[in-house]
Amino acid sequence: MARYLLLKHYRGAPAPPNDVPMDQWTPEEVSAHLQYMRDFAARLESTGEFVSEQALSPQGTFVRSDGEGRPPVTDGPFAETKDLIAGWMMIDVDSYERALELAAELSAAPGAGGKPIHEWLELRPAYGEPETITE
Amino acid sequence: MDEALLRSLTPAVIGVLVRRGADFAAAEDAVQDALLEAVRGWPGDPPRDPKGWLVTVAWRKFLDATRADASRRHREVRVEAEPPSGPGKAADDTLQLYFLCAHPSLTPASAVALTLRAVGGLSTRQIAQAYLVPEATMAQRISRAKRTVSGVRFDQPGDLATVLRVLYLVFNEGYSGDVDLAGEAIRLTRELAARTLDEEVAGLLALMLLHHARRRARIGPGGRLVPLVEQDRSRWNTRLITEGVDVLQAALARDRLGEFQAQAAIAALHADARTAEETDWVQIVEWYDELVRLTGSPVARLNRAVAVGEADGPRAGLAALAELDPALPRHAAVAAYLHERDGDRVAAARLYAAAAEDAASLAEREHLTRQAARLNALLRG
Numbered sequence: 001m002a003r004y005l006l007l008k009h010y011r012g013a014p015a016p017p018n019d020v021p022m023d024q025w026t027p028e029e030v031s032a033h034l035q036y037m038r039d040f041a042a043r044l045e046s047t048g049e050f051v052s053e054q055a056l057s058p059q060g061t062f063v064r065s066d067g068e069g070r071p072p073v074t075d076g077p078f079a080e081t082k083d084l085i086a087g088w089m090m091i092d093v094d095s096y097e098r099a100l101e102l103a104a105e106l107s108a109a110p111g112a113g114g115k116p117i118h119e120w121l122e123l124r125p126a127y128g129e130p131e132t133i134t135e
Numbered sequence: 136m137d138e139a140l141l142r143s144l145t146p147a148v149i150g151v152l153v154r155r156g157a158d159f160a161a162a163e164d165a166v167q168d169a170l171l172e173a174v175r176g177w178p179g180d181p182p183r184d185p186k187g188w189l190v191t192v193a194w195r196k197f198l199d200a201t202r203a204d205a206s207r208r209h210r211e212v213r214v215e216a217e218p219p220s221g222p223g224k225a226a227d228d229t230l231q232l233y234f235l236c237a238h239p240s241l242t243p244a245s246a247v248a249l250t251l252r253a254v255g256g257l258s259t260r261q262i263a264q265a266y267l268v269p270e271a272t273m274a275q276r277i278s279r280a281k282r283t284v285s286g287v288r289f290d291q292p293g294d295l296a297t298v299l300r301v302l303y304l305v306f307n308e309g310y311s312g313d314v315d316l317a318g319e320a321i322r323l324t325r326e327l328a329a330r331t332l333d334e335e336v337a338g339l340l341a342l343m344l345l346h347h348a349r350r351r352a353r354i355g356p357g358g359r360l361v362p363l364v365e366q367d368r369s370r371w372n373t374r375l376i377t378e379g380v381d382v383l384q385a386a387l388a389r390d391r392l393g394e395f396q397a398q399a400a401i402a403a404l405h406a407d408a409r410t411a412e413e414t415d416w417v418q419i420v421e422w423y424d425e426l427v428r429l430t431g432s433p434v435a436r437l438n439r440a441v442a443v444g445e446a447d448g449p450r451a452g453l454a455a456l457a458e459l460d461p462a463l464p465r466h467a468a469v470a471a472y473l474h475e476r477d478g479d480r481v482a483a484a485r486l487y488a489a490a491a492e493d494a495a496s497l498a499e500r501e502h503l504t505r506q507a508a509r510l511n512a513l514l515r516g
Contacts, residue, residue, distance in 0.1 A: 001243065001244045001247070001266065001304075001308065003267070045269075045271055045272055045275055046275050046279075047275065047276075047279065048244070048245070048248075048268075048272050048273065048275040048276025048277075048279055049272070049276075050268075050269070050271075050272050051267070051268050051269065051272065052269070092244070092266070092267075092268050092272070093244075094242045094243060094244050127494075127495070127496050127497040127500070128308065128310075128495060128496050129308070129309065129310050129496055129498075130360060130495075130496040130498045130499050131307050131308060131495075131496075132306065132307050132317065132346050132347075132350075132353075133303075133306075133307050133342065133346050133398070133402075134438075135363065135401060135402070135405070135438050135441075
């Protein structure tokens with residue numbers, strides 16, 4: 001039982017084999033891609049492995065405190081070189097191997113020409129609770 | 136209303152329904168529905184015979200569901216409405232349920248969820264909250280688990296070892312949410328120990344009790360992990376320690392040693408020391424030798440290296456550690472500890488920082504980072 005975050009990037013991940021921007025796909029290819037993602041999430045729920053998911057807008061800003069009594073400072077939009085996260089899915093699985101298997105399945109979502117994108121996804125383990133029995 | 140009493144009746148009631156001819160999955164659903172009805176109705180109007188009430192209501196719910204199902208499929212209901220109630224087989228039924236819910240065909244996560252629901256009587260919502268997943272996900276996990284064991288005969292003898300692994304997981308790897316999983320694991324192991332003379336069941340129960348006894352002392356302000364050596368031993372629960380030691384001694388006297396008894400013996404030796412300095416590390420090393428012989432577990436070897444470091448000095452501990460794979464979880468943390476004991480603060484600080492990177496939990500990461508920071512501050516003078 002381990003929780004993993006699957007991170008999808010707008011940019012910042014290595015280029016995938018089928019590297020065609022989404023706006024160059026046919027509308028049917030876009031629909032097929034989105035349907036694949038929905039089906040994937042539904043299947044994960046039916047296997048009891050789904051926790052949550054969220055897609056993110058590419059629009060965003062950096063923000064920091066500028067001291068008490070002063071408004072927060074913002075910086076942005078993000079520079080073109082910045083790693084930009086497109087969304088996440090949290091899964092709860094029995095093993096690291098199962099997490100890899102699911103990530104690979106998600107990465108094979110169809111893209112241009114209806115062929116799998118083989119997109120690079122980032123897989124990050126979440127911290128669990130400390131074990132009680134340690135000695 | 137005593138919810139614990141209500142939940143403790145769950146497996147026996149499922150057992151009655153199964154013996155009357157219900158299949159396990161349907162019986163389990165019906166009993167859950169009856170439990171929910173009890174939670175709603177009992178506070179104002181508690182029945183004199185709680186188990187009888189649950190059996191009656193669960194059986195009615197089972198019949199309703201079966202009829203609804205049958206009419207959907209245009210089939211006839213074959214289950215008798217007024218079955219003979221069998222003689223007192225409840226104890227065996229409960230044991231069979233432990234076996235079924237920990238069946239080897241299930242993944243650990245499924246076995247844990249099914250055990251907590253069908254044996255523990257927890258609701259899907261409670262189990263979902265305890266494991267930080269949505270209720271819908273947990274519901275699917277449980278129904279898949281029920282489908283997986285649907286072909287398993289209820290009266291087949293099962294494997295106690297898999298049951299013990301499931302209970303160990305519930306105790307050791309729960310989150311600290313509203314549901315007290317450690318307490319629940321102890322309750323379920325206690326019930327199991329009352330139904331079998333198996334020494335390892337007693338060993339696991341003792342192990343849980345002895346670790347649970349230290350619970351208040353383990354966590355400091357802000358959720359900080361307090362290592363054994365720094366714990367305020369006056370905060371250990373002596374009632375649980377006494378019970379754990381008694382259970383363990385009775386098991387050890389039967390002379391069929393297993394890994395849980397050996398682990399419990401180590402915990403008992405720690406519990407027996409009034410101060411960390413009084414710990415009998417020589418005996419603890421001997422128990423680790425037994426544990427390594429029984430399991431060959433790399434984790435046991437790693438913990439043995441710590442004990443050797445205490446019994447025979449840090450150099451001996453480092454020598455024992457040198458024989459182990461550095462990729463083992465907590466290897467760097469153990470190396471850091473032994474190097475500091477050996478007076479090498481530079482190596483210890485570096486290893487604690489490396490160990491923090493590989494920690495499996497945030498609390499451990501914070502603990503290890505604090506250790507590295509403490510040493511670095513000392514090194515700066």
